[in-house]
Amino acid sequence: MTRLIKYAFLLSTALALAACNETLEDIAPKAERQLPARIVQTMKAKGMSKTSPVMMRIFKEEGKLEVWKAKTNGRYDIIASYDICKWSGQLGPKFTEGDRQAPEGFYTVRPGQMNPKSSYYLAFNIGFPNAYDQANGRTGKHLMVHGACSSAGCYSMTDEQISEIYAFARDSFNGGQREFQVQAFPFRMTAENMARYRNDPNYDFWKMLKEGYDHFELTKIPPKVDVCGKRYVFNSEPVDGQSFSPTAACPPMSQPESLLTAYRQHQALYDIAFNKALKTQSTAKRSETIAGHEEARLVADWSKRRARGEKVSRLPPNIPSPTAVAEAPQPEATPAVAATASAYTAEPASRLQTALEAAAPQPEQQEAVANTTSAATEAVAEDAVPNPTPRPDTSVERTASVPAPAATGGQGTSLRRRIQNIFSR
Numbered sequence: 001m002t003r004l005i006k007y008a009f010l011l012s013t014a015l016a017l018a019a020c021n022e023t024l025e026d027i028a029p030k031a032e033r034q035l036p037a038r039i040v041q042t043m044k045a046k047g048m049s050k051t052s053p054v055m056m057r058i059f060k061e062e063g064k065l066e067v068w069k070a071k072t073n074g075r076y077d078i079i080a081s082y083d084i085c086k087w088s089g090q091l092g093p094k095f096t097e098g099d100r101q102a103p104e105g106f107y108t109v110r111p112g113q114m115n116p117k118s119s120y121y122l123a124f125n126i127g128f129p130n131a132y133d134q135a136n137g138r139t140g141k142h143l144m145v146h147g148a149c150s151s152a153g154c155y156s157m158t159d160e161q162i163s164e165i166y167a168f169a170r171d172s173f174n175g176g177q178r179e180f181q182v183q184a185f186p187f188r189m190t191a192e193n194m195a196r197y198r199n200d201p202n203y204d205f206w207k208m209l210k211e212g213y214d215h216f217e218l219t220k221i222p223p224k225v226d227v228c229g230k231r232y233v234f235n236s237e238p239v240d241g242q243s244f245s246p247t248a249a250c251p252p253m254s255q256p257e258s259l260l261t262a263y264r265q266h267q268a269l270y271d272i273a274f275n276k277a278l279k280t281q282s283t284a285k286r287s288e289t290i291a292g293h294e295e296a297r298l299v300a301d302w303s304k305r306r307a308r309g310e311k312v313s314r315l316p317p318n319i320p321s322p323t324a325v326a327e328a329p330q331p332e333a334t335p336a337v338a339a340t341a342s343a344y345t346a347e348p349a350s351r352l353q354t355a356l357e358a359a360a361p362q363p364e365q366q367e368a369v370a371n372t373t374s375a376a377t378e379a380v381a382e383d384a385v386p387n388p389t390p391r392p393d394t395s396v397e398r399t400a401s402v403p404a405p406a407a408t409g410g411q412g413t414s415l416r417r418r419i420q421n422i423f424s425r
Contacts, residue, residue: 031116035167043079047071051175054168055222056145058084058155060091060102061187061287065145065155067168075220080164085149086156090318091186092202092290094128097140100153101290103128104205106212106225106232107182111173114166121147121159122166126182131227135246145182155184181222186289189213191273196284201291208232214270218262235259291319 035050043050048069055076057066063084068076089101103126113125123146129138144154147162157165172180186202187193189210197203212234215223223234228250235255238244242251 029116030122030163031114031166031170033163033167035164035171039080039164043069046077046079047073048077048079049175051171051177053175053177053180054172055181056165056183058182058184059188060084060087060104060185061193063087065157065161065165067165069168069172076222077220080168082157082161082165084155085158085161086151088151088153090288090290091197092200093138093205094133094140094143094153095138095290099140099290102151102153102155102184103133103140103143104184104186105130105132105209106223107184108179109169109182110179114169114173115144115146116166118144118146119148120144120150120156120162122162123147124166124169126155126184131246132230132232135227135230181225183212183216183222185209185213187287191270192277192281195274195277195281196286197289198278200286200289202289214263214266215259218266219259288318 040050046069048071053070053076055068057068058064059066065082065084066078067080067082069079070076087102089099092101093105094101094103105128107127107130109124109127113127115123115125123144126143126145128140128143133140140153145157145162145165146154147157147159149156149158169180186197186206189206194203194206194210197206200206208231212223212225212232215234224236226233226236226244227246228244228248230247231250233244233250233253236253237255238251238253240252244251
């Protein structure tokens with residue numbers, strides 16, 4: 001009896017102490033917390049399962065992180081949107097370690113990149129540098145999405161937000177998803193925004209990202225991402241048994257004909273809107289952007305001197321960007337997104353150019369193009385894609401810090417089959 005009384009006393013004492021120290025961390029570890037009921041209900045209403053695949057999109061200028069999940073038909077829909085608490089640097093990609101830039105591009109997150117024991121509450125490594133970054137000589141490591149609302153090159157959320165974001169990823173891995181895609185953009189890549197930054201030194205890089213952005217907008221499926229010729233290519237397959245190499249010239253490649261058609265129609269509408277925006281946005285407000293490797297090196301040097309305790313300016317140095325200068329309205333411009341069909345054997349450049357030249361900015365033609373685009377994308381919605389089969393081991397690998405993978409964000413052979421099925425109609 002005495003022993004039982006002693007155990008009861010010790011137990012009550014432990015509970016009392018725990019009550020003073022927030023027992024939720026002990027009872028339900030932060031990395032295992034479940035999504036709120038309101039989100040679970042929304043998932044059910046949208047035809048999503050708790051463990052269906054996810055992807056994420058980040059928009060710097062708007063300060064948003066979006067979580068998308070696959071529905072039963074295989075297409076993705078947005079399930080949550082969060083205000084980014086803090087991201088460092090300016091608009092534009094990360095160039096070199098120490099430049100304080102948050103990355104932009106297409107990245108892949110695998111279970112080993114999840115960090116449940118982060119000093120910043122919870123975190124996951126987004127996978128910088130990827131194959132594109134490495135091919136272009138970009139350096140850096142430990143670039144995260146994390147909590148604690150503190151950033152030096154990362155995307156930082158509040159602890160409550162990262163708890164939910166982490167749960168989305170954890171549940172998808174438990175459901176069998178092997179990796180998920182993070183798409184990081186400077187801003188929503190609308191015609192109006194692209195026109196605002198048309199003279200920015202990062203504009204060509206952003207045009208390249210926009211092709212992947214558009215493919216997702218058309219299909220609502222994360223694009224298959226590869227790298228060749230030191231650039232991203234999306235939803236493409238090399239022909240004649242060739243392969244993609246990040247630093248070698250791009251081989252001849254093909255895309256599904258229906259994807260090319262939908263993209264061409266989408267691009268025709270975009271060009272009309274872009275040219276219209278050029279006439280009205282000569283004084284539009286622009287955010288600060290990084291001026292390439294030169295400015296990145298200046299900031300990296302500033303960061304090193306600051307870390308050594310040397311006296312430096314309160315803010316990192318910058319090179320004035322051309323976007324700070326208001327330009328006069330310009331005449332009709334060339335399409336803001338480079339026509340890439342010339343690289344594809346299924347769609348010669350002449351056919352794409354003919355279609356673009358035929359797209360004049362008359363209201364009735366805009367309506368016709370919109371109807372065609374809608375019909376092309378509607379066909380995608382009708383094709384169901386099965387969710388991945390759960391793995392026998394559904395536990396999430398927990399590694400506090402791992403080197404960023406060299407993968408580019410592509411989803412592998414299974415996604416290639418999915419693309420072919422989606423656009424085979």
